[in-house]
Amino acid sequence: MGRKPPTTCPSSRPEVETHSPLVCEQGIANSLPAMKLATIGIGNAGTKILDRMLEFEYNTDRNLCRHALAINTARTDLAKPDFVPEDRRVLIGDTHQKAKGHGVGGDVDIGADVAKTDIEEIRRAFDDVEIHDVDAILVSAGLGGGTGSGAGPVVIDELQKMYDEPVYGLGVLPGKYEGGRPALNAARSLQSFVTNVDNFIAFDNDAWRMRDQTIEEGYEDMNRELATRIVTLLAAGEQDNTEVAENAMDSSDIMRTLNTGGVSSIGYASSKIDEEAGLIGKFRGDVQDFDDGATDAAKIKGLVRRAVNSRLTIPCEVSSADRALIVLSGPPETFARKGLESARQWLEQEADTVEVLAGDDPRENASELSAVVLLSNVTETPRIKELQSQAVDAQEKIKAQDAVREQEIEELITDDDNELDPVI
């Protein structure tokens, strides 16, 4: 069944001891196999993110997600994914009185209750996951609704009991505009997620809201941006050894950086490759192009700086990060070791930590050069503080309404002197 392997170190990676990134010169790691992930999307948002991750993988010839599972309480939402196979979709709570396959109405407590009731079914869904074949488990969920926020922590708790592999959370925080109730769900759920996962990668809807979208397009663009970042980061270094550069990133570096626990944020920047020149061409995004005279090294350093200074998945004080990691992904001929090293040194100062790893992820056929920066265990995130105070307000309002509900209804339907009697 592959549960509870004897060591925390997957046996397929014997070299992990000798090539520990700690002993690597200048913190740049040597080549090791890339991460293999079991992925679980919970609730509507979690499932959509998982689906976009699988899509990005498919489109870019990556092979990160070895297992995919979608769990939801709403039957109709489970019909939506394009890339999660049908037999990997699990409906929970269809026999629960308050859910019945219709969702949990945004109620985090019902979400948790449903998952606890159907925990056997969830466990069974893991039966065909060969855990020896994966290095870590990633659980994606939206924290503002009821299913992801409520069932998510229950599933994670179960995974932690079943496996020794790290379990990471990928969670979407609701925007301020989404209102008090989602904020309360998220603030409560965030506590459970962060306590139970090995690292929680946060995505802030507020920072990523885009204009001019229809409901139908929904959060697709945001989910794609998030999927691009998470897959580019976690899949780093999966190319076979013939192509591996000496600076190649590997899964143990990434896992080591995530080892801090807490909440993490990801930065990203990319630039199109100018095919004729084989050099970095026009840079994408809202940041200006670099001087034509800049060297490849300078361009790489600039790309990494842009990744950190662009929209992070959750805006945070970079200097509050505990550890950081840079992955440079693209055609190997565009890599410049000097550039990556000076970028690493720059980030070391920005993040005010000596624990900054950097590595390459060679992708022969990539049309872009991209830099992903992981800021692990960031402790100054204004949106989380704001979310918590929004949640406290909401909780007080809900309590106040609960307290007077019966009395107010009674006052509405009866007259002051009780002259009127009910019919029955």
Next chain:
Amino acid sequence: MKFALVGVGGAGCRLVDQILQVEQGSDRSFSGGNVLAYDTDKSVFETLDAVPLDRHVLVGDTHEALGGTGTDGDIDQAAAVAQEDRDELHREFDKLDLHEMDAVFVVAGLGGGTGGGVGPVIVEALTSVSELPIYVLGVLPTKAENGSVTLNAARSLQSFVTHGDNTILFDNESWYDEESPLAEQYWTLNETIAQRLLAVFAAGERQSADIAENRLDTSDVMRIMETGGVSTLGYAETDVHNPTTLFQRLRALFRNGEEDTTDAIRIKALVKEAAESELTLPCDRSSTERALVVLSGPPHLCSRKGFEKARQWLEEETDTVVVLAGDEPRPTADDLRVSVLFSNVTTVPRIEALKEDAVLTETS
């Protein structure tokens, strides 16, 4: 949401009949024919077109006082007879496939002898046999109707609200046209009620439905209704070819400090229009405990930002933190519709007036 419809009394039965006609003429399936029509007056059944004969239930015809010709507005007698015949009334519930349903709506005019007297007994009976939420769709009488009707309504309101899980009210007084006889307006008034009810409770029950991105699940609706108490519905629609006005655009520009797209402006304006529209039961909107907003129309026009802003506006306006929102895609539609449900409204001038008039009748 799938729900059974149980009409009680003349007004309730006719309203159920009309809702059923809407269902049969549309691509929506919500009751699936799970209907019952209870009355003490068998002549009412002759006016029903859509409720099948085997679903007509004559109450109290063996009782001398009623004899199949109605209650003459005596709700206490009607309630007493219904209590006596409880087992018979119960048996009819077997005709409803309640396992396939998410809720039951008991539909009644609150001022009538049968609606106001038998209605609460049926609500109470349903709650005792079923785990489903039993909602009430009730019609309040006009002021011009005589004092006993007002008294009936004020008294049965207490029983409906106490025994039902939530009571949605429609106030004839606010809606009828004083210039012409009330009896001639039932069809139009019922049309309004049916349209508003279905816009919220039958959203997403289209047979050829596209899956809504931000689908309103049955659990969402039930969560909003969970408060109990009295609820009311608002509605607005617009032709998709109607451009937003310059005024709307300017207003949005000055309010937000940034310019929204015309689609966003239109959606936000429409939600406001629905919330500020004449509600089925006029009330102070800020007294609502929870609210729900449904946007229905062609997906390419349903601006997410506009809808988000509208939801946020509604949350501020109603001063509640539980405002759920959902959409219903209708790709080929040429109109946009917004429906709003205000659940557990507690400041309702019309109910205060009704109680006052009832007390006058009771004590005179």
